[in-house]
Amino acid sequence: MAPHFLVLTYPAQGHINPALHFARCLAGTGHRVTFSSTIYAHRRMLEPPTPDDPLSYAPFPDGYDDGFDFDKEGPKYLADFNQAGPVAVSDLVRSFSHEGRPITCVIYTLLLPWVADVARDLGIPCCHLWIQPAAVFVIYHHYFHGSDAIISSLNKDPSSSIKLPGLPPLTHRELPSFIFPSDSYPFVLSSIKQLFQALDKEEKPHVLVNTFDALEESALRAVHSVQMAGVGPLIPSAFLGGKSRVETSSDYIEWLESKQKSSVVYVSFGTLSALSKQQMEEIANGLLESGRMFLWVVREAQNEGGDEIQARISASKRGLVVSWCSQVEVLSHPSVGCFVSHCGWNSTTESLAVGVPMVCFPQWSDQQINAKLVEEVWKTGVRLVVDEDGVVKSGELKRCLEEVMEGESGEEMRKNADKWRDKAREAAGEGGSSDRNVKAFADKVKDGGFF
Known part of the structure; x- marks a missing residue:
């Protein structure tokens, strides 16, 4: 069966852009790729589809088709999204099967931890696309695997630092803000925690990262229980061609x-x-x-x-x-x-x-x-x-x-x-590290040996 990739992303511009560019890189391998986010996100995408666009598009409803104010409605929206999203995406995947175009692999970004469960229930392999640097993935991994107390303690002593594998020493002001109680969006940390719990259910999961090997060589290899692969920088290809x-x-x-x-x-x-x-x-x-x-x-x-x-x-x-x-x-x-x-x-x-x-x-x-x-x-x-x-x-x-x-x-x-x-x-050019990593990912899915 020819691969059909479904790329799912949270409806924020900072998530849409790298996911969309990854989807186009993946489509460049010659396989069918469908890009999907909420109806509102598709309406306001800054890069509308063009006649020669290699992607298909499949928006899904989340109950907020006219949008929402993240600062005022963030917690409520995410809670509602976590309820509506799994149902809508399950229906979407089933509709592709009924049309004779079954999804063979799902790729999903941050704030969509439920996608892994949906894919598992439908018997479809899935892979996470991490849209932040590999260094941040390393920090969150250690935070959710026994280092939360020592990392949180930096909040009390801003001058102290912590050394994590593959990273330079980090002080309080150099760590992701979501980790600390002073952050205004505690519900985001909960969603990121759910993501790492979903990854923990897999044996040595693959994570695709918006970075490239030369940029974060140590960080990409710092978590031995996860196979990270750089597939970036995920920006329009026209600006990477010299x-x-x-x-x-x-x-x-x-x-x-x-x-x-x-x-x-x-x-x-x-x-x-x-x-x-x-x-x-x-x-x-x-x-x-x-x-x-x-x-x-x-x-x-x-x-x-x-x-x-x-x-x-x-x-x-x-x-x-x-x-x-x-x-x-x-x-x-x-x-x-x-x-x-x-x-x-x-x-x-x-x-x-x-x-x-x-x-x-x-x-x-x-x-x-x-x-x-x-x-x-x-x-x-x-x-x-x-x-x-x-x-x-x-x-x-x-x-x-x-x-x-x-x-x-x-x-x-x-x-x-x-x-x-x-x-x-x-890295992004023909035969570069990110180009090879995207092609290797697509080939493994095609051969059924990725999962």
Whole structure:
């Protein structure tokens, strides 16, 4: 029977993007691949299907077809989703069987721990796609396998650190925020725990990871009970083919075209982070005081005091504020010389893959350790220092921009960024480590020897 892969993902943009790119990589092996998330997620996908898209799409209902507010409804939504999801996905899989296109393997991402049980009940093999760095998987694995007390104890002594296999020493501020009681989303940790419990039911489970071998060689081999394989970076293939950029037209691209090489600071804090009015003002002040050109993505939800800030920026003639842009397209533009980022894993891998140094301003989840790796391991950026109130002052942002974009330190970071860009392209290219891992996964499923 020819393989038919079903790729399932949680309905958040940070989950959809890497899962969608993995699905397309998998489809590139010549097998049938169906991509599936909730009806709402399919309606708002930033990359609509094209006529030559190799994927099929199969949205399923979750009771929230008009969407939901994660901050206000997160716990209720996840509870409802965990009830509706298994029923909807089971029905979806059965419908494919009735149509003569049975699913032969299910791949699922974070916050969908119930998928493993659904697949087991239907007699279908499944595999997890970990969309954060391998280092974070290692941390959670040890946390849920006897190291929770020692990891949690770092909360009481911020200066102490822990050493886990395959990772550098980590302090409290460098661990995933969900681990600690101060985090605002305790229900997320519960879902991640369920995922690891599902993996524990398998003998040496396979986990596909949005990373590549050269980037996290030690972390990928650090958990002996799990077989991790790097299949990333999971970004659009056009930006991994050695081209400097993809030709498109938009107002912000036209603006970038008028700027000198490596002169523009790109600023974006992702789709979920919301900064205070004070923090937005400090960032604006720091950017303006730096004297550099900048492109700043400010979503409507982040726009506290935004009209005043935008008026000042417009008057300065040094910056452009937009509500959305194609991030990889911007990062790959020759005029961009630095990325001020929250260090979400998608943003981090995109920056690495196109060779742009970073100024890191992590907020929550895995962003803390991502920033640690960028600054201390891959040496492609610096981390902003917050004051006693947790605010990054304008002078600190200005200092970090100078460190990244000027002098010997900036030159060294650019060299390292170029190195990791080349390694990322090599991994994703024909015959590279990630390319081989995706093909090996598909072949094993086809031969029935993967599970």
